[in-house]
Amino acid sequence: MLYLVGLGLSDETDITVKGLEVVKKAARVYLEAYTSILLVSKEILEAYYGREVILADREMVESNSDEILKESQDVDVAFLVVGDPFGATTHTDLVLRARELKIPVSTVPNASIMSGIGACGLQLYNFGQTISMVFFTDNWRPDSFYNRIKENRTIGLHTLVLVDIKVKEQSLENMARGRLIYEPPRYMTVGQCAAQMVEVEETRREGAYTKDSLAIGAARVGGKTEKFVCGTLEELCDADELLGPPLHSLVLLGRRSHDLERDFIREFALDKEKFDRIWAAEYGKQQ
Amino acid sequence: MLYLVGLGLSDETDITVKGLEVVKKAARVYLEAYTSILLVSKEILEAYYGREVILADREMVESNSDEILKESQDVDVAFLVVGDPFGATTHTDLVLRARELKIPVSTVPNASIMSGIGACGLQLYNFGQTISMVFFTDNWRPDSFYNRIKENRTIGLHTLVLVDIKVKEQSLENMARGRLIYEPPRYMTVGQCAAQMVEVEETRREGAYTKDSLAIGAARVGGKTEKFVCGTLEELCDADELLGPPLHSLVLLGRRSHDLERDFIREFALDKEKFDRIWAAEYGKQQ
Numbered sequence: 001m002l003y004l005v006g007l008g009l010s011d012e013t014d015i016t017v018k019g020l021e022v023v024k025k026a027a028r029v030y031l032e033a034y035t036s037i038l039l040v041s042k043e044i045l046e047a048y049y050g051r052e053v054i055l056a057d058r059e060m061v062e063s064n065s066d067e068i069l070k071e072s073q074d075v076d077v078a079f080l081v082v083g084d085p086f087g088a089t090t091h092t093d094l095v096l097r098a099r100e101l102k103i104p105v106s107t108v109p110n111a112s113i114m115s116g117i118g119a120c121g122l123q124l125y126n127f128g129q130t131i132s133m134v135f136f137t138d139n140w141r142p143d144s145f146y147n148r149i150k151e152n153r154t155i156g157l158h159t160l161v162l163v164d165i166k167v168k169e170q171s172l173e174n175m176a177r178g179r180l181i182y183e184p185p186r187y188m189t190v191g192q193c194a195a196q197m198v199e200v201e202e203t204r205r206e207g208a209y210t211k212d213s214l215a216i217g218a219a220r221v222g223g224k225t226e227k228f229v230c231g232t233l234e235e236l237c238d239a240d241e242l243l244g245p246p247l248h249s250l251v252l253l254g255r256r257s258h259d260l261e262r263d264f265i266r267e268f269a270l271d272k273e274k275f276d277r278i279w280a281a282e283y284g285k286q287q
Numbered sequence: 288m289l290y291l292v293g294l295g296l297s298d299e300t301d302i303t304v305k306g307l308e309v310v311k312k313a314a315r316v317y318l319e320a321y322t323s324i325l326l327v328s329k330e331i332l333e334a335y336y337g338r339e340v341i342l343a344d345r346e347m348v349e350s351n352s353d354e355i356l357k358e359s360q361d362v363d364v365a366f367l368v369v370g371d372p373f374g375a376t377t378h379t380d381l382v383l384r385a386r387e388l389k390i391p392v393s394t395v396p397n398a399s400i401m402s403g404i405g406a407c408g409l410q411l412y413n414f415g416q417t418i419s420m421v422f423f424t425d426n427w428r429p430d431s432f433y434n435r436i437k438e439n440r441t442i443g444l445h446t447l448v449l450v451d452i453k454v455k456e457q458s459l460e461n462m463a464r465g466r467l468i469y470e471p472p473r474y475m476t477v478g479q480c481a482a483q484m485v486e487v488e489e490t491r492r493e494g495a496y497t498k499d500s501l502a503i504g505a506a507r508v509g510g511k512t513e514k515f516v517c518g519t520l521e522e523l524c525d526a527d528e529l530l531g532p533p534l535h536s537l538v539l540l541g542r543r544s545h546d547l548e549r550d551f552i553r554e555f556a557l558d559k560e561k562f563d564r565i566w567a568a569e570y571g572k573q574q
Binding site for chain 1 (some may be wrong): 293295296299300301302303304305307308371372373374375379380382385386393394397398399401402403405406410411412413414415416417418421438442444473492504508509511513536547548550555
Protein backbone atom coordinates (compact mmCIF):
# COMPACT_ATOMS: atom_id res chain seq x y z
CA MET A 1 0.00 0.00 0.00
CA LEU A 2 1.13 3.54 -0.77
CA TYR A 3 0.08 5.91 1.99
CA LEU A 4 0.00 9.62 1.23
CA VAL A 5 0.24 11.23 4.63
CA GLY A 6 -0.38 14.92 5.24
CA LEU A 7 1.88 16.51 7.87
CA GLY A 8 -0.10 19.68 8.42
CA LEU A 9 1.41 23.12 8.45
CA SER A 10 3.75 23.68 11.32
CA ASP A 11 5.70 21.18 13.39
CA GLU A 12 6.13 17.46 14.11
CA THR A 13 3.02 17.29 16.33
CA ASP A 14 0.69 18.41 13.52
CA ILE A 15 0.60 14.91 12.08
CA THR A 16 -2.64 13.07 12.87
CA VAL A 17 -2.67 10.07 15.19
CA LYS A 18 -3.68 7.97 12.17
CA GLY A 19 -0.79 9.37 10.13
CA LEU A 20 1.71 8.72 12.91
CA GLU A 21 0.61 5.08 13.12
CA VAL A 22 1.23 4.70 9.38
CA VAL A 23 4.69 6.26 9.68
CA LYS A 24 5.67 4.01 12.55
CA LYS A 25 4.63 0.82 10.72
CA ALA A 26 5.68 1.53 7.12
CA ALA A 27 8.61 -0.25 5.52
CA ARG A 28 9.97 3.03 4.10
CA VAL A 29 9.12 6.67 4.77
CA TYR A 30 9.71 9.44 2.22
CA LEU A 31 9.38 13.16 2.82
CA GLU A 32 8.46 15.39 -0.11
CA ALA A 33 10.65 18.37 0.56
CA TYR A 34 10.69 20.61 -2.47
CA THR A 35 7.25 22.24 -2.75
CA SER A 36 6.76 23.23 0.87
CA ILE A 37 8.44 22.87 4.23
CA LEU A 38 7.47 22.41 7.82
CA LEU A 39 8.85 24.86 10.34
CA VAL A 40 11.01 22.06 11.76
CA SER A 41 13.87 20.08 10.22
CA LYS A 42 13.97 16.51 8.91
CA GLU A 43 16.12 15.58 11.90
CA ILE A 44 13.39 16.63 14.32
CA LEU A 45 10.87 14.53 12.39
CA GLU A 46 13.22 11.53 12.49
CA ALA A 47 13.72 11.87 16.23
CA TYR A 48 9.97 12.20 16.73
CA TYR A 49 9.14 9.19 14.55
CA GLY A 50 12.06 7.16 15.89
CA ARG A 51 13.14 6.16 12.40
CA GLU A 52 14.84 7.22 9.20
CA VAL A 53 13.08 9.53 6.76
CA ILE A 54 14.25 9.61 3.13
CA LEU A 55 14.17 13.05 1.47
CA ALA A 56 12.36 12.90 -1.86
CA ASP A 57 13.43 15.73 -4.12
CA ARG A 58 11.68 16.82 -7.29
CA GLU A 59 13.88 14.61 -9.48
CA MET A 60 13.00 11.50 -7.47
CA VAL A 61 9.25 12.19 -7.38
CA GLU A 62 8.86 13.30 -10.98
CA SER A 63 11.35 11.09 -12.81
CA ASN A 64 12.08 8.20 -10.52
CA SER A 65 8.79 7.50 -8.78
CA ASP A 66 9.15 3.75 -9.28
CA GLU A 67 11.94 3.92 -6.71
CA ILE A 68 9.40 5.24 -4.19
CA LEU A 69 6.77 2.69 -5.23
CA LYS A 70 9.18 -0.24 -5.22
CA GLU A 71 7.69 -3.36 -3.59
CA SER A 72 4.69 -1.42 -2.31
CA GLN A 73 2.39 -4.09 -3.70
CA ASP A 74 3.68 -6.10 -0.75
CA VAL A 75 4.85 -3.62 1.88
CA ASP A 76 3.56 -0.30 3.14
CA VAL A 77 5.33 2.83 1.95
CA ALA A 78 4.58 6.23 3.48
CA PHE A 79 4.98 9.36 1.39
CA LEU A 80 4.82 12.42 3.64
CA VAL A 81 3.61 15.72 2.27
CA VAL A 82 3.62 19.04 4.10
CA GLY A 83 0.01 20.23 4.41
CA ASP A 84 -2.48 17.90 2.74
CA PRO A 85 -1.47 15.37 0.05
CA PHE A 86 -4.05 16.87 -2.31
CA GLY A 87 -3.82 20.46 -1.16
CA ALA A 88 -1.62 23.15 -2.64
CA THR A 89 0.73 20.55 -4.12
CA THR A 90 -0.92 17.51 -5.51
CA HIS A 91 0.80 14.27 -6.25
CA THR A 92 -1.61 13.15 -8.91
CA ASP A 93 1.23 11.75 -11.05
CA LEU A 94 2.43 9.49 -8.28
CA VAL A 95 -1.08 8.15 -7.66
CA LEU A 96 -1.67 7.55 -11.38
CA ARG A 97 1.60 5.62 -11.59
CA ALA A 98 0.64 3.56 -8.52
CA ARG A 99 -2.68 2.74 -10.18
CA GLU A 100 -0.84 1.52 -13.30
CA LEU A 101 1.24 -0.76 -11.10
CA LYS A 102 -1.90 -1.98 -9.28
CA ILE A 103 -0.65 -0.58 -6.00
CA PRO A 104 -3.46 0.40 -3.63
CA VAL A 105 -3.31 3.99 -2.40
CA SER A 106 -4.64 5.41 0.85
CA THR A 107 -4.68 9.05 1.88
CA VAL A 108 -4.36 10.49 5.37
CA PRO A 109 -5.63 14.07 5.05
CA ASN A 110 -4.43 17.00 7.09
CA ALA A 111 -4.62 20.78 7.23
CA SER A 112 -3.62 22.54 4.02
CA ILE A 113 -2.76 26.20 3.63
CA MET A 114 -5.80 26.26 1.34
CA SER A 115 -8.11 25.68 4.31
CA GLY A 116 -5.80 26.79 7.14
CA ILE A 117 -5.81 30.33 5.74
CA GLY A 118 -9.38 30.52 7.09
CA ALA A 119 -7.77 31.32 10.46
CA CYS A 120 -7.24 34.88 9.19
CA GLY A 121 -10.99 35.37 9.57
CA LEU A 122 -11.99 35.54 5.91
CA GLN A 123 -14.63 32.95 5.03
CA LEU A 124 -13.36 30.13 2.84
CA TYR A 125 -16.74 30.13 1.06
CA ASN A 126 -15.84 33.50 -0.42
CA PHE A 127 -12.52 32.52 -1.96
CA GLY A 128 -12.14 32.18 -5.71
CA GLN A 129 -9.37 30.34 -7.50
CA THR A 130 -5.95 30.21 -5.85
CA ILE A 131 -2.87 31.61 -7.57
CA SER A 132 0.86 31.06 -7.25
CA MET A 133 3.41 33.87 -7.32
CA VAL A 134 6.88 33.05 -8.59
CA PHE A 135 10.06 35.05 -7.99
CA PHE A 136 10.40 37.53 -10.84
CA THR A 137 13.79 37.61 -12.54
CA ASP A 138 15.30 40.22 -14.86
CA ASN A 139 13.78 38.58 -17.90
CA TRP A 140 10.95 36.45 -16.53
CA ARG A 141 8.09 38.36 -14.96
CA PRO A 142 5.04 36.20 -15.69
CA ASP A 143 1.79 38.12 -15.16
CA SER A 144 -0.88 35.53 -15.95
CA PHE A 145 -1.86 35.58 -12.26
CA TYR A 146 -3.31 39.01 -12.96
CA ASN A 147 -6.05 37.55 -15.15
CA ARG A 148 -7.04 35.09 -12.46
CA ILE A 149 -7.21 37.79 -9.80
CA LYS A 150 -9.28 39.91 -12.15
CA GLU A 151 -11.76 37.06 -12.60
CA ASN A 152 -12.05 36.58 -8.85
CA ARG A 153 -12.34 40.29 -8.14
CA THR A 154 -14.95 40.79 -10.84
CA ILE A 155 -17.30 38.51 -8.93
CA GLY A 156 -16.23 39.90 -5.56
CA LEU A 157 -14.16 36.97 -4.29
CA HIS A 158 -11.00 36.76 -2.19
CA THR A 159 -7.81 35.40 -3.76
CA LEU A 160 -5.28 33.29 -1.91
CA VAL A 161 -1.78 33.90 -3.27
CA LEU A 162 0.71 31.14 -2.54
CA VAL A 163 4.28 32.39 -2.74
CA ASP A 164 7.32 30.79 -4.27
CA ILE A 165 9.88 28.75 -2.44
CA LYS A 166 13.20 27.71 -3.96
CA VAL A 167 15.05 24.78 -2.51
CA LYS A 168 17.96 22.84 -3.99
CA GLU A 169 18.59 25.52 -6.59
CA GLN A 170 21.85 25.48 -8.51
CA SER A 171 23.55 28.64 -9.70
CA LEU A 172 23.85 28.84 -13.48
CA GLU A 173 27.60 28.38 -13.14
CA ASN A 174 27.34 25.30 -10.96
CA MET A 175 24.69 23.87 -13.25
CA ALA A 176 26.87 24.46 -16.33
CA ARG A 177 29.80 22.76 -14.66
CA GLY A 178 27.66 19.91 -13.38
CA ARG A 179 28.54 20.68 -9.78
CA LEU A 180 25.90 19.49 -7.33
CA ILE A 181 26.29 22.56 -5.16
CA TYR A 182 23.02 24.15 -4.10
CA GLU A 183 22.12 27.69 -3.18
CA PRO A 184 20.58 28.40 0.23
CA PRO A 185 16.78 28.01 0.19
CA ARG A 186 14.75 31.13 -0.61
CA TYR A 187 11.24 31.84 0.58
CA MET A 188 9.22 34.64 -0.94
CA THR A 189 7.87 37.13 1.57
CA VAL A 190 4.55 38.94 1.64
CA GLY A 191 6.47 42.14 0.91
CA GLN A 192 8.05 40.72 -2.25
CA CYS A 193 4.71 39.28 -3.35
CA ALA A 194 2.86 42.55 -2.79
CA ALA A 195 5.55 44.51 -4.64
CA GLN A 196 5.31 42.20 -7.66
CA MET A 197 1.53 42.52 -7.63
CA VAL A 198 1.72 46.33 -7.54
CA GLU A 199 4.30 46.31 -10.35
CA VAL A 200 2.11 44.20 -12.61
CA GLU A 201 -0.95 46.37 -11.98
CA GLU A 202 1.10 49.45 -12.83
CA THR A 203 1.97 47.84 -16.16
CA ARG A 204 -1.42 46.31 -16.99
CA ARG A 205 -3.64 49.07 -15.55
CA GLU A 206 -6.83 47.06 -15.99
CA GLY A 207 -8.04 47.77 -12.48
CA ALA A 208 -8.08 44.19 -11.21
CA TYR A 209 -6.86 45.83 -8.00
CA THR A 210 -4.80 48.85 -6.98
CA LYS A 211 -1.98 49.53 -4.55
CA ASP A 212 -4.73 50.64 -2.16
CA SER A 213 -6.62 47.34 -2.28
CA LEU A 214 -6.85 45.57 1.05
CA ALA A 215 -4.95 42.36 1.62
CA ILE A 216 -3.86 40.15 4.48
CA GLY A 217 -0.30 39.02 4.95
CA ALA A 218 -0.05 35.68 6.74
CA ALA A 219 3.00 34.07 8.28
CA ARG A 220 3.48 30.59 9.71
CA VAL A 221 -0.23 29.75 9.50
CA GLY A 222 -1.16 27.04 11.98
CA GLY A 223 2.01 27.49 14.02
CA LYS A 224 2.46 28.86 17.53
CA THR A 225 3.87 32.10 16.09
CA GLU A 226 1.16 32.49 13.44
CA LYS A 227 0.86 36.14 12.48
CA PHE A 228 -1.62 38.09 10.35
CA VAL A 229 -1.24 41.66 9.16
CA CYS A 230 -3.94 43.53 7.26
CA GLY A 231 -3.25 46.54 5.07
CA THR A 232 -3.20 47.86 1.55
CA LEU A 233 -0.89 46.13 -0.91
CA GLU A 234 1.34 49.19 -0.65
CA GLU A 235 1.46 48.90 3.15
CA LEU A 236 2.17 45.17 2.95
CA CYS A 237 5.24 45.85 0.80
CA ASP A 238 6.90 47.00 4.02
CA ALA A 239 5.38 44.62 6.58
CA ASP A 240 7.89 41.76 6.38
CA GLU A 241 9.61 42.68 9.61
CA LEU A 242 6.32 42.58 11.47
CA LEU A 243 5.39 39.25 9.88
CA GLY A 244 8.68 37.59 10.70
CA PRO A 245 10.22 34.40 9.26
CA PRO A 246 8.69 32.18 6.50
CA LEU A 247 6.41 30.70 5.34
CA HIS A 248 4.29 33.56 4.11
CA SER A 249 1.03 33.75 2.13
CA LEU A 250 -1.15 36.62 1.02
CA VAL A 251 -4.88 37.07 0.56
CA LEU A 252 -6.25 39.83 -1.63
CA LEU A 253 -9.73 40.75 -0.44
CA GLY A 254 -12.83 40.65 -2.62
CA ARG A 255 -15.50 43.27 -2.24
CA ARG A 256 -18.25 40.75 -1.44
CA SER A 257 -17.17 40.52 2.16
CA HIS A 258 -19.23 40.13 5.28
CA ASP A 259 -19.26 42.42 8.29
CA LEU A 260 -18.13 39.51 10.45
CA GLU A 261 -15.04 39.24 8.27
CA ARG A 262 -14.38 42.95 8.79
CA ASP A 263 -14.79 42.63 12.55
CA PHE A 264 -12.33 39.76 12.62
CA ILE A 265 -9.58 41.16 10.40
CA ARG A 266 -9.73 44.76 11.66
CA GLU A 267 -7.71 43.53 14.64
CA PHE A 268 -4.82 42.89 12.24
CA ALA A 269 -4.98 46.26 10.47
CA LEU A 270 -1.73 48.24 10.32
CA ASP A 271 -3.71 51.48 10.24
CA LYS A 272 -7.24 51.02 11.56
CA GLU A 273 -8.47 54.45 10.49
CA LYS A 274 -7.32 53.85 6.93
CA PHE A 275 -8.75 50.33 7.02
CA ASP A 276 -12.17 51.65 8.07
CA ARG A 277 -12.15 54.26 5.33
CA ILE A 278 -11.22 51.86 2.55
CA TRP A 279 -13.58 49.16 3.81
CA ALA A 280 -16.53 51.57 3.88
CA ALA A 281 -15.83 52.71 0.33
CA GLU A 282 -15.11 49.40 -1.36
CA TYR A 283 -15.86 46.31 0.68
CA GLY A 284 -18.79 44.64 2.39
CA LYS A 285 -20.82 44.79 -0.82
CA GLN A 286 -23.15 41.82 -1.02
CA GLN A 287 -24.48 40.96 -4.42
CA MET B 288 -6.90 29.89 26.76
CA LEU B 289 -9.62 28.88 24.31
CA TYR B 290 -8.36 26.18 21.98
CA LEU B 291 -10.24 25.60 18.73
CA VAL B 292 -9.28 22.07 17.77
CA GLY B 293 -10.02 20.56 14.37
CA LEU B 294 -10.96 16.87 14.43
CA GLY B 295 -10.52 16.14 10.76
CA LEU B 296 -13.04 14.34 8.66
CA SER B 297 -13.50 10.76 9.63
CA ASP B 298 -12.80 9.05 12.96
CA GLU B 299 -11.22 9.53 16.39
CA THR B 300 -7.67 8.99 15.07
CA ASP B 301 -7.89 11.94 12.67
CA ILE B 302 -7.12 14.38 15.45
CA THR B 303 -3.55 15.68 15.36
CA VAL B 304 -1.07 14.75 18.07
CA LYS B 305 -1.05 18.43 19.07
CA GLY B 306 -4.84 18.48 19.25
CA LEU B 307 -4.95 15.31 21.35
CA GLU B 308 -2.52 16.82 23.86
CA VAL B 309 -4.80 19.86 24.19
CA VAL B 310 -7.85 17.66 24.72
CA LYS B 311 -6.14 15.59 27.38
CA LYS B 312 -5.01 18.64 29.37
CA ALA B 313 -7.98 20.99 29.04
CA ALA B 314 -10.27 21.75 31.97
CA ARG B 315 -13.37 21.28 29.81
CA VAL B 316 -13.91 19.81 26.34
CA TYR B 317 -16.83 20.81 24.09
CA LEU B 318 -17.80 19.17 20.82
CA GLU B 319 -19.60 21.28 18.22
CA ALA B 320 -22.09 18.77 16.90
CA TYR B 321 -24.67 20.56 14.79
CA THR B 322 -22.93 21.67 11.58
CA SER B 323 -21.06 18.49 10.78
CA ILE B 324 -20.40 15.07 12.23
CA LEU B 325 -17.57 12.60 12.39
CA LEU B 326 -18.28 9.07 11.25
CA VAL B 327 -17.96 7.93 14.88
CA SER B 328 -20.07 8.73 17.95
CA LYS B 329 -19.36 10.99 20.90
CA GLU B 330 -18.99 7.90 23.07
CA ILE B 331 -16.12 6.63 20.93
CA LEU B 332 -14.42 10.01 21.23
CA GLU B 333 -14.87 9.98 25.02
CA ALA B 334 -13.40 6.49 25.29
CA TYR B 335 -10.48 7.50 23.06
CA TYR B 336 -9.78 10.71 24.99
CA GLY B 337 -10.40 9.06 28.35
CA ARG B 338 -12.63 11.91 29.50
CA GLU B 339 -16.01 13.53 29.26
CA VAL B 340 -16.96 15.54 26.17
CA ILE B 341 -19.77 18.10 26.42
CA LEU B 342 -22.02 18.36 23.35
CA ALA B 343 -22.38 21.97 22.24
CA ASP B 344 -25.54 22.49 20.23
CA ARG B 345 -26.37 25.53 18.14
CA GLU B 346 -28.22 27.19 20.99
CA MET B 347 -25.24 26.92 23.32
CA VAL B 348 -22.69 28.17 20.77
CA GLU B 349 -24.77 30.99 19.33
CA SER B 350 -26.69 32.24 22.37
CA ASN B 351 -24.82 30.99 25.38
CA SER B 352 -21.17 31.11 24.38
CA ASP B 353 -20.15 32.66 27.69
CA GLU B 354 -20.93 29.28 29.23
CA ILE B 355 -18.26 27.77 26.97
CA LEU B 356 -15.80 30.58 27.65
CA LYS B 357 -16.37 30.58 31.40
CA GLU B 358 -13.10 30.88 33.37
CA SER B 359 -11.01 30.39 30.25
CA GLN B 360 -8.94 33.41 31.20
CA ASP B 361 -7.50 31.07 33.81
CA VAL B 362 -8.00 27.52 32.55
CA ASP B 363 -7.76 25.85 29.15
CA VAL B 364 -10.99 25.09 27.34
CA ALA B 365 -11.03 22.94 24.19
CA PHE B 366 -13.73 23.49 21.60
CA LEU B 367 -13.69 20.61 19.12
CA VAL B 368 -14.88 21.16 15.57
CA VAL B 369 -15.29 18.48 12.91
CA GLY B 370 -12.96 19.30 10.04
CA ASP B 371 -11.03 22.53 10.56
CA PRO B 372 -12.15 25.24 13.02
CA PHE B 373 -12.10 27.80 10.18
CA GLY B 374 -13.16 25.51 7.37
CA ALA B 375 -16.69 24.93 6.15
CA THR B 376 -18.13 26.09 9.46
CA THR B 377 -16.40 28.99 11.04
CA HIS B 378 -16.70 30.01 14.62
CA THR B 379 -15.86 33.63 14.10
CA ASP B 380 -18.51 34.73 16.61
CA LEU B 381 -17.01 32.66 19.37
CA VAL B 382 -13.53 34.05 18.71
CA LEU B 383 -14.80 37.63 18.60
CA ARG B 384 -16.55 37.09 21.94
CA ALA B 385 -13.35 35.61 23.41
CA ARG B 386 -11.42 38.67 22.23
CA GLU B 387 -13.94 40.94 23.98
CA LEU B 388 -13.38 39.01 27.19
CA LYS B 389 -9.58 39.19 26.71
CA ILE B 390 -9.36 35.43 26.45
CA PRO B 391 -6.42 34.24 24.33
CA VAL B 392 -7.37 31.94 21.47
CA SER B 393 -5.25 29.26 19.82
CA THR B 394 -6.18 27.17 16.79
CA VAL B 395 -5.18 23.60 16.02
CA PRO B 396 -5.88 23.18 12.30
CA ASN B 397 -6.91 19.96 10.63
CA ALA B 398 -8.24 18.65 7.34
CA SER B 399 -11.42 20.34 6.12
CA ILE B 400 -13.79 19.10 3.45
CA MET B 401 -12.76 22.27 1.62
CA SER B 402 -9.26 20.91 1.12
CA GLY B 403 -9.92 17.19 1.63
CA ILE B 404 -12.12 17.19 -1.47
CA GLY B 405 -8.84 17.45 -3.43
CA ALA B 406 -8.58 13.67 -2.98
CA CYS B 407 -11.13 13.33 -5.82
CA GLY B 408 -8.36 14.38 -8.20
CA LEU B 409 -9.62 17.83 -9.13
CA GLN B 410 -7.05 20.53 -8.40
CA LEU B 411 -7.97 22.82 -5.52
CA TYR B 412 -6.41 25.71 -7.45
CA ASN B 413 -9.25 25.45 -9.94
CA PHE B 414 -12.13 25.73 -7.48
CA GLY B 415 -14.25 28.85 -7.29
CA GLN B 416 -16.48 29.84 -4.41
CA THR B 417 -18.10 27.09 -2.37
CA ILE B 418 -21.85 26.79 -2.05
CA SER B 419 -24.23 25.17 0.41
CA MET B 420 -27.31 23.21 -0.62
CA VAL B 421 -30.23 23.13 1.79
CA PHE B 422 -33.09 20.63 1.83
CA PHE B 423 -35.89 22.06 -0.32
CA THR B 424 -39.33 22.07 1.27
CA ASP B 425 -42.74 22.53 -0.34
CA ASN B 426 -42.55 26.28 0.01
CA TRP B 427 -38.85 27.02 0.45
CA ARG B 428 -36.69 26.23 -2.56
CA PRO B 429 -33.91 28.82 -2.41
CA ASP B 430 -32.01 29.07 -5.70
CA SER B 431 -29.39 31.72 -4.98
CA PHE B 432 -26.74 29.00 -5.25
CA TYR B 433 -27.45 29.03 -8.96
CA ASN B 434 -25.97 32.52 -9.35
CA ARG B 435 -22.79 31.47 -7.58
CA ILE B 436 -22.38 28.39 -9.74
CA LYS B 437 -22.96 30.51 -12.82
CA GLU B 438 -20.18 32.88 -11.76
CA ASN B 439 -17.78 29.99 -11.21
CA ARG B 440 -18.72 28.26 -14.45
CA THR B 441 -18.43 31.46 -16.46
CA ILE B 442 -14.74 31.58 -15.62
CA GLY B 443 -14.32 27.82 -15.97
CA LEU B 444 -13.97 26.87 -12.30
CA HIS B 445 -15.12 23.87 -10.29
CA THR B 446 -17.75 24.33 -7.58
CA LEU B 447 -17.78 22.44 -4.30
CA VAL B 448 -21.34 21.93 -3.09
CA LEU B 449 -21.67 21.22 0.62
CA VAL B 450 -24.92 19.48 1.43
CA ASP B 451 -27.34 20.04 4.27
CA ILE B 452 -27.42 18.12 7.49
CA LYS B 453 -30.24 18.37 9.99
CA VAL B 454 -29.65 17.37 13.57
CA LYS B 455 -31.78 18.08 16.62
CA GLU B 456 -34.73 19.12 14.47
CA GLN B 457 -38.15 19.42 16.09
CA SER B 458 -41.35 18.64 14.21
CA LEU B 459 -43.65 21.66 13.90
CA GLU B 460 -46.06 19.99 16.29
CA ASN B 461 -43.43 19.26 18.92
CA MET B 462 -42.08 22.80 18.55
CA ALA B 463 -45.57 24.29 18.96
CA ARG B 464 -46.16 22.27 22.09
CA GLY B 465 -42.72 23.01 23.46
CA ARG B 466 -41.80 19.34 23.57
CA LEU B 467 -38.04 18.78 23.37
CA ILE B 468 -38.46 15.74 21.15
CA TYR B 469 -36.14 15.65 18.18
CA GLU B 470 -36.45 14.05 14.77
CA PRO B 471 -33.79 11.55 13.64
CA PRO B 472 -30.84 13.28 11.95
CA ARG B 473 -31.05 13.75 8.19
CA TYR B 474 -28.11 13.98 5.82
CA MET B 475 -28.58 15.16 2.27
CA THR B 476 -27.28 12.76 -0.34
CA VAL B 477 -25.54 13.46 -3.62
CA GLY B 478 -28.67 12.21 -5.37
CA GLN B 479 -30.92 14.70 -3.59
CA CYS B 480 -28.43 17.49 -4.21
CA ALA B 481 -28.11 16.69 -7.92
CA ALA B 482 -31.89 16.47 -8.31
CA GLN B 483 -32.35 19.91 -6.71
CA MET B 484 -29.66 21.34 -8.98
CA VAL B 485 -31.35 19.90 -12.08
CA GLU B 486 -34.72 21.21 -10.93
CA VAL B 487 -33.42 24.75 -10.48
CA GLU B 488 -31.71 24.74 -13.88
CA GLU B 489 -34.96 23.58 -15.45
CA THR B 490 -36.70 26.59 -13.90
CA ARG B 491 -33.99 29.19 -14.47
CA ARG B 492 -32.73 27.96 -17.85
CA GLU B 493 -29.75 30.34 -17.87
CA GLY B 494 -27.30 27.63 -18.84
CA ALA B 495 -25.11 27.77 -15.73
CA TYR B 496 -25.01 24.01 -16.22
CA THR B 497 -27.25 21.28 -17.62
CA LYS B 498 -28.33 17.83 -16.52
CA ASP B 499 -25.49 16.57 -18.71
CA SER B 500 -22.80 18.56 -16.93
CA LEU B 501 -20.13 16.43 -15.28
CA ALA B 502 -19.90 16.25 -11.53
CA ILE B 503 -18.31 14.13 -8.85
CA GLY B 504 -20.21 12.63 -5.99
CA ALA B 505 -18.09 12.14 -2.89
CA ALA B 506 -18.87 10.10 0.21
CA ARG B 507 -17.02 9.88 3.52
CA VAL B 508 -14.04 11.88 2.26
CA GLY B 509 -10.91 11.07 4.25
CA GLY B 510 -12.39 7.89 5.70
CA LYS B 511 -11.43 4.27 5.05
CA THR B 512 -14.58 3.80 2.94
CA GLU B 513 -14.13 7.05 0.99
CA LYS B 514 -15.91 6.76 -2.34
CA PHE B 515 -16.01 8.92 -5.47
CA VAL B 516 -18.40 8.57 -8.38
CA CYS B 517 -18.18 10.67 -11.54
CA GLY B 518 -21.08 11.21 -13.90
CA THR B 519 -23.53 13.73 -15.26
CA LEU B 520 -25.82 15.43 -12.77
CA GLU B 521 -28.61 13.26 -14.16
CA GLU B 522 -26.57 10.11 -13.55
CA LEU B 523 -25.66 11.24 -10.05
CA CYS B 524 -29.35 11.56 -9.18
CA ASP B 525 -29.35 7.76 -8.99
CA ALA B 526 -25.90 7.02 -7.59
CA ASP B 527 -26.67 7.12 -3.86
CA GLU B 528 -26.63 3.36 -3.47
CA LEU B 529 -23.17 3.20 -4.99
CA LEU B 530 -21.94 6.03 -2.78
CA GLY B 531 -23.28 4.55 0.43
CA PRO B 532 -23.83 6.19 3.83
CA PRO B 533 -23.24 9.90 4.67
CA LEU B 534 -21.56 12.35 4.63
CA HIS B 535 -21.81 13.28 0.99
CA SER B 536 -20.51 16.24 -1.04
CA LEU B 537 -20.68 17.11 -4.71
CA VAL B 538 -18.33 18.90 -7.10
CA LEU B 539 -19.62 20.40 -10.33
CA LEU B 540 -16.79 20.52 -12.84
CA GLY B 541 -15.60 23.66 -14.56
CA ARG B 542 -14.51 23.58 -18.18
CA ARG B 543 -11.00 24.89 -17.43
CA SER B 544 -9.80 21.47 -16.38
CA HIS B 545 -6.47 19.83 -16.87
CA ASP B 546 -5.80 16.51 -18.60
CA LEU B 547 -4.31 15.19 -15.38
CA GLU B 548 -7.63 15.85 -13.68
CA ARG B 549 -9.39 13.90 -16.42
CA ASP B 550 -6.97 10.99 -16.09
CA PHE B 551 -7.57 10.87 -12.36
CA ILE B 552 -11.36 11.14 -12.25
CA ARG B 553 -12.07 8.93 -15.28
CA GLU B 554 -11.47 5.99 -12.94
CA PHE B 555 -14.63 7.04 -11.05
CA ALA B 556 -16.84 7.47 -14.14
CA LEU B 557 -20.15 5.58 -14.12
CA ASP B 558 -20.06 5.38 -17.90
CA LYS B 559 -16.55 5.87 -19.27
CA GLU B 560 -17.61 6.14 -22.92
CA LYS B 561 -20.10 8.86 -22.09
CA PHE B 562 -17.55 10.57 -19.84
CA ASP B 563 -14.99 10.67 -22.68
CA ARG B 564 -17.55 12.09 -25.11
CA ILE B 565 -18.70 14.86 -22.80
CA TRP B 566 -15.18 15.69 -21.67
CA ALA B 567 -13.94 16.02 -25.25
CA ALA B 568 -16.80 18.35 -26.13
CA GLU B 569 -16.86 20.60 -23.09
CA TYR B 570 -13.96 20.23 -20.72
CA GLY B 571 -10.19 20.56 -20.73
CA LYS B 572 -10.44 24.06 -22.14
CA GLN B 573 -7.57 26.20 -20.86
CA GLN B 574 -8.03 29.91 -21.09
